Amino acid sequence: MSLDDPMHRVQAHDGQALWRSEFDAAKKRAANFTTLSGGALEPLYGPDAIADLDHERDLSYPGQFPYTRGVHPTMYRGRLWTMRQFAGFGSAKQTNERFKFLLAHGQTGLSTAFDFPTLMGYDSDHEYAIGEVGQVGVAISSLEDMETLMSGIPMGEVSTSMTINGPAPILLAFYIACGENQGVDPKLLRGTVQNDILKEFQAQHAWLVPPEPALRMITDVMGYCSERVPQWNTISISGYHIREAGSTAAQELAFTLANGMEYVKRGLAAGLDIDDFAPRLSFFFDSHLDFFEEIAKFRAARRIWARKMRDVFGAKDPRSWMVRFHTQTAGVSLTAQQPENNIVRVAFQALAAVLGGTQSLHTNSMDETLALPTEKAVKIALRTQQIIAEEIEVAHVADPLGGSYFVEALTNKLEAEAERYFAEIDRRGGVVPCIDSGYIQREIHRSAIAYQAAVERGSKKVVGVNCYTEHDKGPTIDILRIDASVEREQHERLAALRKRRDNARCKRELDAIRDACRSKDNLLERFVAAAHAYCTLGEISDVLRAEFGVYKEPKIL
Amino acid sequence: MQRKIRVLIGKPGLDGHDRGAKTVASALRDFGMEVIYTGLHQTPEAIAEVAAQEDVDVVGLSILSGAHMALFPRVRAALEKRGMGHVLLTGGGIIPQDDMKALEDAGYTKLFGPGTPTEEIAKWITAQMEVRWQKEGASS
Numbered sequence: 001m002s003l004d005d006p007m008h009r010v011q012a013h014d015g016q017a018l019w020r021s022e023f024d025a026a027k028k029r030a031a032n033f034t035t036l037s038g039g040a041l042e043p044l045y046g047p048d049a050i051a052d053l054d055h056e057r058d059l060s061y062p063g064q065f066p067y068t069r070g071v072h073p074t075m076y077r078g079r080l081w082t083m084r085q086f087a088g089f090g091s092a093k094q095t096n097e098r099f100k101f102l103l104a105h106g107q108t109g110l111s112t113a114f115d116f117p118t119l120m121g122y123d124s125d126h127e128y129a130i131g132e133v134g135q136v137g138v139a140i141s142s143l144e145d146m147e148t149l150m151s152g153i154p155m156g157e158v159s160t161s162m163t164i165n166g167p168a169p170i171l172l173a174f175y176i177a178c179g180e181n182q183g184v185d186p187k188l189l190r191g192t193v194q195n196d197i198l199k200e201f202q203a204q205h206a207w208l209v210p211p212e213p214a215l216r217m218i219t220d221v222m223g224y225c226s227e228r229v230p231q232w233n234t235i236s237i238s239g240y241h242i243r244e245a246g247s248t249a250a251q252e253l254a255f256t257l258a259n260g261m262e263y264v265k266r267g268l269a270a271g272l273d274i275d276d277f278a279p280r281l282s283f284f285f286d287s288h289l290d291f292f293e294e295i296a297k298f299r300a301a302r303r304i305w306a307r308k309m310r311d312v313f314g315a316k317d318p319r320s321w322m323v324r325f326h327t328q329t330a331g332v333s334l335t336a337q338q339p340e341n342n343i344v345r346v347a348f349q350a351l352a353a354v355l356g357g358t359q360s361l362h363t364n365s366m367d368e369t370l371a372l373p374t375e376k377a378v379k380i381a382l383r384t385q386q387i388i389a390e391e392i393e394v395a396h397v398a399d400p401l402g403g404s405y406f407v408e409a410l411t412n413k414l415e416a417e418a419e420r421y422f423a424e425i426d427r428r429g430g431v432v433p434c435i436d437s438g439y440i441q442r443e444i445h446r447s448a449i450a451y452q453a454a455v456e457r458g459s460k461k462v463v464g465v466n467c468y469t470e471h472d473k474g475p476t477i478d479i480l481r482i483d484a485s486v487e488r489e490q491h492e493r494l495a496a497l498r499k500r501r502d503n504a505r506c507k508r509e510l511d512a513i514r515d516a517c518r519s520k521d522n523l524l525e526r527f528v529a530a531a532h533a534y535c536t537l538g539e540i541s542d543v544l545r546a547e548f549g550v551y552k553e554p555k556i557l
Numbered sequence: 558m559q560r561k562i563r564v565l566i567g568k569p570g571l572d573g574h575d576r577g578a579k580t581v582a583s584a585l586r587d588f589g590m591e592v593i594y595t596g597l598h599q600t601p602e603a604i605a606e607v608a609a610q611e612d613v614d615v616v617g618l619s620i621l622s623g624a625h626m627a628l629f630p631r632v633r634a635a636l637e638k639r640g641m642g643h644v645l646l647t648g649g650g651i652i653p654q655d656d657m658k659a660l661e662d663a664g665y666t667k668l669f670g671p672g673t674p675t676e677e678i679a680k681w682i683t684a685q686m687e688v689r690w691q692k693e694g695a696s697s
Contacts, residue, residue, distance in 0.1 A: 030665050043634055116570065116571035116572055116573075116622050116624075117571060119571070119573075120571045122599075124570070128570075128571060128600070128625075129571075130623045130627055130631075131570070131624035131628060132570055132571055132572075132622055132623070133627065133630075135622055135623030135624055136572075136621075136622055136623050200573075202573075204573055205572075205573025205575060205597050205598075206573045207572075243577070245576050246577075246580075285612050304601055335671070336670050336671040336672055337672055369606075369651065369670075369671045369672075370651065370653050370654070371623070371651065371653050372623075445579055446581075448576050448580055448585075449580060450581070452584070452675065455674075456674050456675065456676060462672070465672045472678075479653050481653075482623065492657025553596055553597060555596070556579075557579055557582055557583065557594045
């Protein structure tokens, strides 16, 4: 019997009706059958669910517009994803040792976590830094600290990601200057600076100056790097923090891409050519617990961005159309209760990222609800990626879930939800007005509250927290501790630096930055010069705060 | 029950993680308390100042920056300086078990870790305040 045979069609139709009647009559578990984001799910997806899907228009092939199936023709047959564990704690010397440990165990790229004073543009000896130096990341107050951080690491060969936003241009200047002192041409430097200030105002909250001057510094970075540091990813447009702050998958997708489009508009307004800077925009997403929803989210992100860049913004270079992205597993999904279970959560989340076609991946360590990870916990997290890459045979076929009725339907649904948010953001005047009014922050907060309520009601199950609980004996695993001597020694180093350097030259460089703030001169160029003079992060940031003002968050609660 | 319990939820230090603080603030409001949220990046002095101005009964600190061992004592000292030493000081965040115990033993009262139901926090605050108000009632 051929597929066109009328009998076949009758049987198929009967099969569907029969399944439906059997399904309806059967007893079902009392559970919430929704996505993690709360969207209703059908019990089965079939051809009807994707009747409108057009293969050429909506899927195409890996490496081809709209990149739903991946950005490379070969995907992981060409090259595995970069295994990039986020690391940083204590002093630059301690983090330098952790970097070398990770490289020795097969990690292929570096990723730097900074402490809060650094993230907020304060030196380690500022009053606001008391108790915070080196706690959640490494303390970098000057080029000298950066030189220690990268000591013995060939900067022309490794790629380095730096998770910093408000003062991102200053830390990038330290990195460029450090490379120059190592004898490395900036043209050879590879890496990423997060530099995504819009999501800071929306979710992560480490800012330096208000949105408008912050956006000007970002276009300065894009302009400077497109000429002089051409292999550098100038922004990592990040959904991760939006999701961790409580958003749904659709909100993560929508707000991240809306931010991305805002950066594109700013670059164009600054007179840059879209195909000069758009290929250096990269993305960073969360991989949360809902396996299929996450895979659909990654696929939808690629398709939406490609369409916007080609059809709305008129980019001509295919590299401008591509979403290349880093993924981190969901920190917020880890539990302090029965922490070893986190290894399993992380493995599933990492698998979703790989099946979704990520370019690089950080797997969280089991102990991160308690403190920064120990070496042992980090190694298990890295090994988790290696097992996915080497043992379970999932990296051989591009977009292995493409064509799944369910995954395609979810991909379509997420794209449609993102489009609804884009329209709403436009209606409200754009991304910056939506930050000023607190709209985006409130949307995220609303989702966070709904999720917490679902966990407390028990409609969302969390093993070890609201089911399969054990009498709490407290965590039994070792944790990493940051010694208080880090802060003291950092004070001593800064005091010695301020004594030793040419302070008259520092003053001239800081004055030059002040002048550049008042003109249209490229600020990154001034920051690199100031870095070479060993001006500190706090000194440069103080000039920016004085010139541009400080940000005051809108009240949303 | 007498008047509403007045709570200040504070974010001391440079830590920007406010999901927990805002979730707890919203939940305590739903449990009938009057809740003020300081917003981000507050110094211990600024938190104590608001606590005194608003004459709150409870100060809850949310700290995910690892700076808890420095910040709890500094907020306590700033409160005492303003004659607010009686305030019920509590909090939560990413705080290792040993540090929680050390802070509790030093008299900063109970701290709550990740995964704590908001109802547990609300009930604990309510029970503590009832005991305090009964004592006040008995002594006046």
